[in-house]
Amino acid sequence: MAEENIQHVVWYCPVATRCWEELSIHFHADGNGNILQLLASIFDTRSIKEIEKFCMVAWNLWSHRNGVVWKGLFQSPGRIIQVACDMLEQWQKAQEVKSKVSCTKSAGISRWRRLHAGWLSCNVDTAVFKDNSLSSFGCLLRDEHGSFIAAIGGVWMGAFEPKVAEAMAFREALSWVKERRATNIVFQLDSQLVVNAMKLKSKVNSYFGDIIEECSSIIKDLRSYSIRFVRRSANIAAHTIAREASSVSDCVEWTSVPHFLSGVLSHDLN
Incomplete structure (x- = not known):
């Protein structure tokens, strides 16, 4: 042998x-x-x-x-x-x-851009604080000219993996927009993983995949939307909201421009 x-x-x-x-x-x-x-x-x-x-x-x-x-x-x-x-x-x-x-x-918008008439933008981002074992999110709704409409922010206990936190934030944004019955929405995220997962529509057997499935289920109820990857430099406003939300105890909604955001919004439009 x-x-x-x-x-x-x-x-x-x-x-x-x-x-x-x-x-x-x-x-x-x-x-x-x-x-x-x-x-x-x-x-x-x-x-x-x-x-x-x-x-x-x-x-x-x-x-x-x-x-x-x-x-x-x-x-x-x-x-x-x-x-x-x-x-x-x-x-x-x-x-x-x-x-x-x-x-x-390598693609992705590097700063916020005005939209076509009748469309709204919803920027979404998160912040993860490992030392404090918590994560937070921020969502900002603007009109075609970049004018403030509303914003929400909230916090979760636990320092989640970035892609999971981004998917959770997108789920929050979808639920929020659905509740407002908004239409013609351009969702803008600086998470390529979330954007690709939503576009490829392939099942991923993980907690991240479960959240993406929830997002896909919610988004079916929306009319006229698109999902766009943007660079962090085009998503500063949403990130600012996410960091500010880390100090709140629950989800907060702003219907007028909060003081911490005015300077960022002005910078976006200049």
């Missing part, structure tokens, strides 16, 4: 040999060489697509080995290849989504 090592499992054992034969992938390797030499020869002589397929099949061969040893589960070479190809396709699709998300990271 041949000695079992990584090179034997992924290259020289009968199952591995059948896999490579079915894929028409032929590499000249010295049976006495080590796995690093084998990989070097592959990476130096093969295309990216062949390397990707080799890596995925090799990983599945090792996984198959573990299944045989620990669970007695044997798979045919054809099945091993099919699983590997399916996993490779899923990985490639994930890279495409990641690439699209990465391309949008």
